[in-house]
Amino acid sequence: MFKVKVYVTLRESVLDPQGTAVMHSLHAMNYKEVTDVRIGKYMELMVEKSDRPVEEVVKEVCDRLLANPVIEDYRFEIEEAVAQ
Template identity: 40%
Template sequence: MYRAKVYVTYKDSILDPQAEAVKTALHQLDFTELQQLTCGKYFELVLATSKEKAAVAVEQMCQKLLANVNMESYRYELEAC
């Protein structure tokens, strides 16, 4: 069994109004040390397969569903569980 942690964020070239809104709100709450903020999606998947097959499956899942590859980039980590 493997656990995949998938992080999906907007590509740098894409304007992220949600992140701007969260950043503004945090500044209004006096968190002035905040310089930069990125929002994204986080998925944790448990896969009943080998590490190699898990990597292939997660890659395909990201390409097909978890990320909009036109606007988003993704990365993932695999760990035995």
């Protein structure tokens, strides 16, 4: 069993209106020291061992469902999880 942490972020060149909204809220709350906010997704998957390498499965899952490769980048970390 593997625990996979997936981070999906908007590409650098893509505008992030949600992040801008959060930044404006922070400025309104007087946190002027925050100068930029970018918002992405963080996902934890539990993946069982199968006949295919887990890296290959996770990469395919990210490309096909979890991230939109046109506007998003992703990276992931795989940890061996203790079976419960």
